[in-house]
Amino acid sequence: MRPANTAANSDGARAVVLEIQDAFRKGDYARIAARYHDDIDWLFHGPTSVFPQVGRRHGEVAVFKALAALNELYRFERYETDHLIAEGDCAAGIADVTLVQQASGRTIQCRIANFQRVKDGLVVEYRGFIDSFDAVEQVIGHELNV
């Protein structure tokens, strides 16, 4: 991810992140996608063997497909960002997230760290991080044998 352009006004980045958070909370994926730039560079760090929706995606369409696939498997119950920091054209936050796995009804709780760069009111770069080992254990419903 490129360094923040600190000359830009951070209000724009903050507003976009808060709007996406609100859309996530309401499961409004179309509204989320509308806030993604056509050429978005999106990367969520995690094992694609368990979460095929993560990894790298280029472009709004590819990101929207990944989110739609995620929505098929999980329902967002909670998405609350704290630690929101904005500087220039970038914002970062940690979200408390609760998901319900549609197939099992299992509740998954995690913290997601995210970094976003905004251009013309749209997210053009996204990086997501999660304690993926813990998330995998929650999704498969048992402890991993290491």
Place this chain on the structure above:
Amino acid sequence: MAESGTRDIVQALYDAYVRRDFNSFGALLHDDIDWIIYGPMTVFPFAGLRRGRPAVLQALAGMALSYSLDSYIPDFVIVEGDRAAIMADLSLTQYATGRIMRFRVANFLRFEDGRVIEFREFADSFDVVEQALGRVVDL
């Protein structure tokens, strides 16, 4: 706190960590620091929640017993008031095996009185575990 002050402390903190200068690093931690490295303590005993400077330094000393830090490059830093968010590329060598581990971390810090009072570190912990074990984790 002004952004410039916070940014200077961030720089000093990471410089001290890379130099393995734990005296300088420890001096930048608040007595009441609340510190979490997200990851499985079964594989990484130094991960998890630590409260207070001695507990954090003890965890870092534990990490240093098993891993050498080859590089820690914070290439993305944003600062607002008393908070900072950082992404960095990390490279470690596992002493026991000579195995080199490379991964990206996200750090979130909050400062009080010029010292870190809150720290959160995220990484793709599943991938980091597989690198540490040198094999794929069976599901």
